[in-house]
Amino acid sequence: MVGANVVFIATYDTKGLESDYIKKRVIANGALCTTIDVGVGGEPTARPDVPLSKLCEGTEFTVESIHRMPRGQAVAAASNLVEQYVDREFRAGRIDAVIGIGGAGGTQIVTQTMRTLPLGLPKLMLSTLASGNTRWYLEDSDIAIMPSIADVAGLNCVTMMIFDRFAALAAKAAQWYSSDFGAHARRLLDRSVLRVGQTMYGTTTKGVTRAREALEAKGYETLVFHASGAGGRAMENLIHDGVIHGVLDMTLAEIGAYLVGGLHNAGPKRLEAAVECKIPMVLVPGAADTIVLPPMDELPDKFKNGRTLNYHNPTMTTMRTNVEENRRIGEFMVEKLKGAGSLAKVLIPRGGLSSIDRPGEIFYLPEANEMLFDTLKQGLAGTGVEVIEDQRHLYDPGFGESAAELLDGMMKEFYKK
Structure with missing residues (x-):
């Protein structure tokens, strides 16, 4: 040609x-x-x-x-x-x-x-x-x-x-x-189909996939981003570009990476785009239990003692966030979301935040999760951002579908579908 x-x-x-x-x-x-x-x-x-x-x-x-x-x-x-x-x-x-x-x-x-x-x-x-x-x-x-x-x-x-x-x-x-x-490539700004941005990790895949399939069944096009730092930034950029019309953010490990010093650092502007562009979003603090670090033999000294470490693969180690880190993650989320009003909702899976955050698993630390949940509830009270508590685990059947249903209702109201 x-x-x-x-x-x-x-x-x-x-x-x-x-x-x-x-x-x-x-x-x-x-x-x-x-x-x-x-x-x-x-x-x-x-x-x-x-x-x-x-x-x-x-x-x-x-x-x-x-x-x-x-x-x-x-x-x-x-x-x-x-x-x-x-x-x-x-x-x-x-x-x-x-x-x-x-x-x-x-x-x-x-x-x-x-x-x-x-x-x-x-x-x-x-x-x-x-x-x-x-x-x-x-x-x-x-x-x-x-x-x-x-x-x-x-x-x-x-x-x-x-x-x-x-x-x-x-x-x-x-x-x-x-x-x-x-x-x-040229139809990215076409709004005949509404697009939803999602984030995912290996340890949030089942919940995110259920939500994705539920959204697609309702007619949305979904764009899933690996929460690797670059993935979160890419999603934020596409929101600003008008490509993404709603957000179901179910993997927030990039926030902890930014605050603590992990590999998957998306920087200080994570969560800002949807608020600035005034589009509907549902946040689930999936993988807020996780900080991705270098391989075991390359770990910085500050992460070597007294921390729960998990061998993820030869190129990376995952570390369980502690109570103080989860408080900081919650405060970061509150600061970013408090101006969103009714366009943002937080859905909390009280049963656990990832595949390895449940009784008997290496990242099970309910007191750290409680600190995150309490920080979100207290910090967002009176802001117009609704915080919804669900007793299920992120991976439980029906949880991902509920998250999708919540966003669908917001988008139908916002876009008058």
Whole structure:
């Protein structure tokens, strides 16, 4: 399919030869390719379709002024310029995929632009940094990052193999997006079907699944996010984007991770999006008994003594929250929810918060749960947020269905279905 356009961002001052090769391979795979130069270190070594001078038009910058800047400032300027240019091109309907190559500077520039683009538009980054910590570049986007294996420097048997594969993926992704198959990505803001965001862990799966199936039986589309830190942030972002219309948040371990220092830290803004966007939400403090930590042999000293630890798998340990931590989790929830009024409800499963929080299981600690429940009830009293206590366990038959029923009633009233 000719016509799908791949926008290719690269630092042409250092990677002109490699960029031209990849462009030719994209075209050979049946797509168009528009190259953009964001190199800040000197003159381009090949001819891009959109030079840095084009990005500077109508702005305070010139190529010469960028070249005179300290490298960090120059990278920031180029990042902002290409972000603005690509945004205009996307809004004009001239982009079906965005790709980039780079080392540290190039990866920063390209992924900053990619993160501003909507979910579903293909975004592929070929980077020398792909095997390291890429969180700073990806954040909560759907960027696909691919390791370059060798440095992006020259054409040889390794780099050409990698470049060929990268170009083929880019061309096919753009063709997909421009075709009817890409309709899924373009219907994200369609409200003909209401969407519910959910969160899940392995230890909350049964309850969340029952709720999901009940919601889907009522005609909702459900989006389930692993409460891994990135998952919670992704859900919050999609609420802000208008993709999610209601929330059934049944896995809140990310809050404890933020407060205590666990791996699955979603940051300080967890629970804020639904309140700010004024959409219905039901919260169940599932997995508020759990903090995910590194493997046993890598645990920080502060977690080694006097704590209930559970070997979850070779890459992580789970720790039972104590009474004080559950108080702090409850206070965090109260602070975030108190402005929601009747658009938020809290459903408490008094029988237990996870598959390993019940009599005879390793995380059974009722006094910690009671602290959480009491903090929620006392803190939300008089705010308009209803706190409902259910004697069942999160995994008991009917509990997940009850949570779904509660949200369904709120959404029918809110959206007048």
